[in-house]
Amino acid sequence: MRLKTLRLQNFRSYQNLTLTPPEGVTVIVGENGAGKTNLLEAVHLCCLGRSHRTNDDQDMIRRGEESAAVQLFVERRDGTHDIGVRLFLNQRRKKLLHINGKNASRMGDLIGHATCVIFGPEDLSVVRDGPAVRRRFLDMLLSQLQRAYFYALQTYNATLRQRNALLKEIAQGGSRAQLAVWDEQLAQAAAPLVRLRAQTARALDEKAFRHYAFISGREEECFRLTYQSTLSEEEPQVDMLRQLAARREEELRRMTTAVGPHRDDLLLTLSGNDLQAFGSQGQLRTAALALKLSAFDLLNESQGEPPLLLLDDVLSELDPLRRRRLIDRVKTAQVLLTCTDRSDFIGAEPSCVLEAGNGQVIQI
Numbered sequence: 001m002r003l004k005t006l007r008l009q010n011f012r013s014y015q016n017l018t019l020t021p022p023e024g025v026t027v028i029v030g031e032n033g034a035g036k037t038n039l040l041e042a043v044h045l046c047c048l049g050r051s052h053r054t055n056d057d058q059d060m061i062r063r064g065e066e067s068a069a070v071q072l073f074v075e076r077r078d079g080t081h082d083i084g085v086r087l088f089l090n091q092r093r094k095k096l097l098h099i100n101g102k103n104a105s106r107m108g109d110l111i112g113h114a115t116c117v118i119f120g121p122e123d124l125s126v127v128r129d130g131p132a133v134r135r136r137f138l139d140m141l142l143s144q145l146q147r148a149y150f151y152a153l154q155t156y157n158a159t160l161r162q163r164n165a166l167l168k169e170i171a172q173g174g175s176r177a178q179l180a181v182w183d184e185q186l187a188q189a190a191a192p193l194v195r196l197r198a199q200t201a202r203a204l205d206e207k208a209f210r211h212y213a214f215i216s217g218r219e220e221e222c223f224r225l226t227y228q229s230t231l232s233e234e235e236p237q238v239d240m241l242r243q244l245a246a247r248r249e250e251e252l253r254r255m256t257t258a259v260g261p262h263r264d265d266l267l268l269t270l271s272g273n274d275l276q277a278f279g280s281q282g283q284l285r286t287a288a289l290a291l292k293l294s295a296f297d298l299l300n301e302s303q304g305e306p307p308l309l310l311l312d313d314v315l316s317e318l319d320p321l322r323r324r325r326l327i328d329r330v331k332t333a334q335v336l337l338t339c340t341d342r343s344d345f346i347g348a349e350p351s352c353v354l355e356a357g358n359g360q361v362i363q364i
């Protein structure tokens with residue numbers, strides 16, 4: 001996929017900006033706070049409908065403004081796609097989507113028109129922090145792989161919220177009569193998530209250990225990942241109903257749903273040992289890169305063309321050999337790469353170098 005034009009209006013530090021990156025690697029240099037990540041965030045917003053670093057859309061609106069807009073033109077094998085997102089400071093106004101000349105109302109309408117994989121300093125959290133970050137990693141990847149997954153996830157989350165609300169009502173003396181219906185609905189909504197996540201985790205696992213070995217240069221270190229759920233891939237719905245029944249009293253006491261894909265995790269191991277417990281900083285970093293590279297491969301294979309690659313300040317953390325290996329793995333893609341120091345992109349062979357600062361981006 002080829003990004004032709006990126007347009008920002010009152011987006012974070014930018015009042016008005018148009019970028020037309022060429023094929024290959026576009027490097028964006030600038031000091032800390034220059035607005036480099038803001039540009040990648042804007043691309044991410046158009047690909048996935050949300051920021052990669054904040055849950056609060058309003059953060060992305062330039063301070064003092066009422067609204068922000070981002071527009072992305074991409075060229076793909078099936079033609080051009082024009083994606084626009086407008087955000088409003090007024091929390092009551094939903095974000096507006098504009099896709100190929102038409103207004104769209106559902107976030108699912110946006111997903112899949114442009115796809116990206118972002119590598120950044122925050123990736124370490126995928127291998128270091130709690131299960132929620134890994135679920136989000138899987139959910140974002142799967143949503144880009146299959147729009148149906150995104151809808152299934154929305155259905156599950158909405159059903160879960162309603163069931164949790166019902167548990168609260170019951171705890172306050174409400175009737176239990178509706179609970180069985182919600183159990184059924186939740187179990188039904190859980191099934192596609194469990195199946196698709198388990199499949200995708202296997203596909204990632206097959207790739208990630210090779211990427212890990214390649215980047216680290218250590219064949220003897222074996223990086224593996226497995227999807228962990230209390231629900232089986234074969235009969236998730238049956239399992240879920242059984243487990244919900246077994247934990248009914250506990251759920252009523254805690255007023256929250258104790259079983260389901262919202263509790264699942266990805267187990268990461270290095271040569272059989274729990275990576276989180278035993279991995280060094282360097283090993284964690286390599287594992288995070290291997291995961292992202294695997295996500296890149298899956299998108300590339302399923303779409304028949306590489307997704308956009310956003311590399312945010314990652315090269316400076318790698319030694320020259322690993323840097324070259326990373327670039328080598330992704331050279332088929334169009335890349336936007338940020339760094340603070342010009343020496344950071346040696347080996348990246350950029351087709352264009354830009355400098356960010358003062359709400360502007362200039363070619364240098």
Ligand SMILES: Nc1ncnc2c1ncn2[C@@H]1O[C@H](COP(=O)(O)OP(=O)(O)O)[C@@H](O)[C@H]1O
Pocket residue numbers: 011012013014030031032033034035036037038039059060061062063356
């Ligand atoms: N909503 C906003 N309105 C105006 N400026 C913002 C907004 N959000 C962030 N900024 C500014 O953007 C800059 C940070 O941009 P960022 O892209 O994260 O920098 P970096 O180049 O280090 O990646 C800071 O100067 C910050 O003040």
Ligand SMILES: [Mg+2]
Pocket residue numbers: 036037038312313
């Ligand atoms: Mg940054």
